[in-house]
Amino acid sequence: MTSVPTNVPAVDPDAAEDPSARRGRRRAPRSERSRAEARLGWWLAGPAFIIMVAVIFYPVLQALWDSLFNYRLTAPDEREFIGLQNYATILADGVFWSALGVTALITVVTVFVELILGFALAMIMHKAIKATRGLVRTVILVPYGIITVVSAFSWYYMFSIDSGFINNWFSWLPGIDAELNWFAQGSTALLVIMFSEIWKTTPFISLLLLAGLAQVPDDLSEAAAVDGANWWQRLWRVILPNMKAAIMVAVLFRALDAFRVFDSVFIMTNGAYGTEVLSLLAYRTSIGRLEIGLGSAVSVVLFLCVGIIALIAVKVFNVDLAGGRGGRK
């Protein structure tokens, strides 16, 4: 606990409510040695910090700048400043809205299913007896260790009408027979893409939820049980509220990941038959068509969407991650 300095300057009463201001007032005057260490720290970490900032912001700023031009890589002399025209073209085009819709659908469905499955797996891992705990965790994490492209190819070949075995194995289910070409229509192709995403990344969510589950004190659950709460009530009233931060981190990380889905779609359908997603559209425009301006605009829109998702997640869960304590208003 730091002592309160005696020479605290007078502050505005409103500002006193500000936590940062509160923290500022409590800060003790630093010694010369402490300041020297801080300076050394900046000298040591500064270059890395500057490089990190450059690496992160340079491409973003470059994309923002390029998105204001009509610029094709194979016609550098015809580069022309057109302001926000690229954004107008994108937002007025059905291809963009369709890709946005498919991306949102994949994100919502996969994150929702993964959250439920991931929680179930986290419970299993949490409750697994000590002797088998390591084995259970390893087995559950295997899909996450597989490279996404490899996993996408596996799922593609499983469901392919030429080489796949799924039609044969599940022909007893209505709607599945030897003639079903999964990747020839959007509905079935998206189903396979979402299956593969869920299979691949559920372990990731379960790992994050397991960490959250481990932080819930057993005393709380036991006390609730003594008060007569059944399992369901303990889950909803005790366990889940206490792992709010872990759930938010899991949902946020996975939602951002799912929104940037690329590999699975690229391998399985390459965006054909209504499976185009935003990242593939950005790739096709920038790299395929070499339309750097238009492609950068798509990338910037994708970046904004990701930012909005992060903002929504933080607002909805109302978690102060900086404070280090979950669930605090």
Place this chain on the structure above:
Amino acid sequence: MRQFRRSGGSARRWAGVAVTATAALVIAGCAPADDTPVLTWYTNPDDGGQAEIAQQCTEQAEGAYRIETSVLPNEAASQREQLTRRLAAGDTSMDIMSLDPPFIPELAEPGFLAVPPSDVVEATTKDTLEGALAGATWKDTVVTVPFWANTQLLWYRKSVAQEAGLDMEGQVTWDQLIEAAADQDKEIGVQGARAESMTVWLNALIESAGGHILENPEASADEVRLGLDTDAGRAAAGVISTIGQEGLGSAGLATQAENESMLLFQGDSGSFMVNWPFVWPATNGAVEDGALPADLPDDIGWGLYPAMEEGKDPAPPLGGINLGVGAASEHQDLAWDAVQCIVTPEHQTQYFVTNGNPPSSASAFDDPSVEEKFPMAPVIRDSLDLAKPRPQTPYYNEVSTAIQQRFTPPSSVNPETTPAETGQFIQEVLRGESLL
């Protein structure tokens, strides 16, 4: 104490290794440098034939240059992406490139390719087949050197053709094939996937019907005129639509590219197939491995690509690889010397026999070993004379991708509306008004 001694010994060993490694580096650094100019040849993946020719040409150069190969991605579109990005960035290592003909105008127009000297053009194209030379040219200038040429043939099951009473020695039409396959409840091997193969198929159909996908391929993006909404375009769409809607291309048609259509043709429901010559060595290889019946090759025949109408010439697809030299290459003269070595008729023959890729040089077909290995070589040669390149425009990628999007799946193609809608879509994309 014992542990301490062990770790001390380990440290000494590591120190020894470090000293040896440093000494090796110093010695290597002091060794006389090999100043032979190195030419990088970006090759498309094959069975090692280009690397072999690179080695042979390096030996023949007797120290004038050394060719090192660098393999590009599998798909032609991915090869184009990588080459274009590097060329646009002024990569000086782009000495020799194996280029797919449709992508050449896009690279030639902004001046990314070095124009070959006239003596090189003369020496390397004197007996080049007409179709292959057309694919190497942009705006009446030869900008690349043909290395090998490819074309699609009509492959057929002799038993099916015989049952249908078709004279396969003469020219057959798409209508005849459709009728024969439908009557015998068989499937036709065509490429209906959303891929480059769809543009290849559509172009062959339209050209054979007397039309063109682009009327003025050399025009700028906003002046390009489309030839899709024409009688030829509608007739071509009619063939694709019929095969798709009547289920003649199998249930897998919508995702079927060259390899999948070959597998279909090799199966019990196979009848006719349009495909590249690679299917012959692939089928024989599968027979040798026991994956296919031993008598299957005896039932397979080949002929010229189907025509759209009786009495009209077919327009078989043209493929292959041309060699280009990067405008930013630091060894352009040596690169053209190397290109001349690579494309000699002898090397083209060798490449055909070992890797199955047909020559672009007429005289390369004369070697007896060619027909021994590929009995269909005379048909390939005739087909190359008739072959028509895909639209040669700097905007080929946009045109092709738009066609792929609108003509797949084949069952959704409507001959009355699809060609017109596709034409309009391509123009919107080229004017920058639509995403692709």
